[in-house]
Amino acid sequence: MLTLQHSFALLPLTLALGLTSVSGHAENTSLTAKESDPQTLGWRQGFPPPKGKLITQPQSDFFSFPKLRWTVCHIRELMPTTEVSRGIGAPSKLDYALDKNIDAITFTPTNSKRPMTWRQSLDANYTDGIMILHHGKVVYERQNGCLNELGNHAAMSMTKSMTGLLAEILVTEGKLDDKALVASIIPELAKSGFGDATVRQVMDMTTALDYSEDYADPDADIWKYSEAASPLPKPKGYSGPNGYFEYLQTVPKKGEHGVEFNYRTINSDALGWIISRTTGKAIDDLLSERIWQKIGAEQSAYMTVDAKGTPFAGGGISAGLHDMARIGSLMLNKGEMNGERLFPTAVVDNIEAGGDKGAFAKAGYKQLNNGSYKSMWWLFNNPTPIYAARGVHGQTVYVDPAADMVIVRFSSYPEASNGKIDPTSLPAYKAVANYLIKK
């Protein structure tokens, strides 16, 4: 029997669903990237794999390090998923102009005085796949760990940025009014905390909700959310909400909307609902139609689903590294891809303009000081706009238009919080940008 309720056994599932930004189990963080390589550790290898090398649902805490390093490439083998189809045409060609000097670029981590090379930073961050595009060409690529060119990797909360992008497209195209109240679009949410928030407040996560992600509290809302969202059969006697849509209706309001940024995944799921109600299409289908089928993707992506088939708009995507690089290019080129315009330039202009810095500051992200959050993209503190999709354990699509550079990274850092990963990655990205600009 599944005894998920208020149980720590749920944490892995929660993490697998990409819900959290807090640190996960990291009992074994003493293992280096090389030592924890899933090939080396032999997870699920052999016919059958030996007992100690199994990774299964739900007992084996598959999202704990070092198992995590296998799991991020194999989500679909552990739970139901839905395809984000690439279509059936030929993939677009990626142009390569590899630059071997990048490995030796040095930078100083923000939490250290000792310089580090770009190459060293990859292992420091347990990088599974990384790609740098400059002037539209791939200047750097590396795939290792669980990842290869035929693999998909969990995008975690980068999913939110895809959902936010779809919403921003609809707003720009006049199909969705970002000033409308949520209740006017989703009457079922009228009595919830979302009801009198505007679509824009949901998009920028400035909703005021009574919702706790305190993992130390067995009664925290995150547990109920996870249980509602689980695609596995509910435990006997379970009478709570089933699925994202039912759960969202239970979230009360707390405070005033529009005042404070609070990073809560439920906003992305509410936005997914708004998008689907507006367009009549599920997020996976819309993402396929508007993005994946249009960018010349090499691989179909996929999304986890709840028990009713609702794709997880807040964290469910797994995708290929090359295709996430194509997404980065699409953003850098403000909606143009392979000579075709997929959406108006205003979509990216709106994101680049950033969100409410005052509201963002209240959330207290020290390393993202003077940043903001707009349409589910993170804006950094910089004279020119730099923005990123970000997911726990080190996922990013980092776009620096002034440097004409995109960096895409999949990784499986032992701890979830990007606060641990940013010190050796954000300054590394800047150093690479400086090198490429001067090149």
Add this chain to the structure above:
Amino acid sequence: MLTLQHSFALLPLTLALGLTSVSGHAENTSLTAKESDPQTLGWRQGFPPPKGKLITQPQSDFFSFPKLRWTVCHIRELMPTTEVSRGIGAPSKLDYALDKNIDAITFTPTNSKRPMTWRQSLDANYTDGIMILHHGKVVYERQNGCLNELGNHAAMSMTKSMTGLLAEILVTEGKLDDKALVASIIPELAKSGFGDATVRQVMDMTTALDYSEDYADPDADIWKYSEAASPLPKPKGYSGPNGYFEYLQTVPKKGEHGVEFNYRTINSDALGWIISRTTGKAIDDLLSERIWQKIGAEQSAYMTVDAKGTPFAGGGISAGLHDMARIGSLMLNKGEMNGERLFPTAVVDNIEAGGDKGAFAKAGYKQLNNGSYKSMWWLFNNPTPIYAARGVHGQTVYVDPAADMVIVRFSSYPEASNGKIDPTSLPAYKAVANYLIKK
């Protein structure tokens, strides 16, 4: 809680796993193909879908008709799966020379005296997708119901033919000895009924096993097999085998190997194990490397898995119609595809030569009189070789080399047994072949 044990609630899962060749629930067989179209019935449509339109795991018997007609295109949304990657190259081009006269071709069903047209036969068989290739060109195609060109459809027991093909390739290449005893390759099976069977007897399903697929018997082995194979967490207190490999070790011998054909899915799973132990590769990976990446597939296929990640070699594949047509072409061209030889011609020669007709006759398939089963392909009674991959509810890849014709069909007939579908399909295939030969 999951109460799978000895429960009828298991049947849907069993069927979803493609295990059975008996008839499923068909309470509503009075609904025609048009009336039971999943679009018309609105399964899982809406955000959220209305209560009566949900299809979920495991309560809603998702493999009963008419829900079945939705489920066959959505297996991955209900359970964990593993990808059979198409690779990242461009798909091969399918040449079209559509022939509008085919719809009007008439034939007489074997269970009726009233002639029927080809077009009528499609609805009679609840066809979701059908393609006819002649002289290498697509002369007929139709996709409807739950299927479209971006969709995948459950291949059911056609999976066995893919597993059998891989085995035949390995045998022909000298990598697997079909005269070897199973125990010499899989020592874990030494004490089971498989132990002293030859690989060939497993490939041709002439093993003698104490194994019952009597669905009326709550103690039938099929239930234990299904429970072991389920990718969902096991019920509390479950102490039986977990996964295909553990289950196979529990099957005793009954009778003499090599004497009688008995269609038992467990042979395909044993063969999958033999293949993986021999090659060091899981079936999904090998199928990708040897077939899917080589045929210019448009879509990756996928396979269901057990809780340990073992792909279901006996029935787990879902794939696109076009790609199954490419498989048919590959067989027709005896291993050559797009100018490349994927395996020796002897592989198909061996299959075309057929299996032991005497052993086959003992199984008493009336409509397949004088047929046989070789390397998990069905051979029909015909002066020239005609063979097919077949799966419950009407799946087929039908290869008629003399007519230079391949017919591929995905369907969702209300009942599982092909015995119900053959009367309006096998004579239809013959009629089309006769038409094309004379054309």
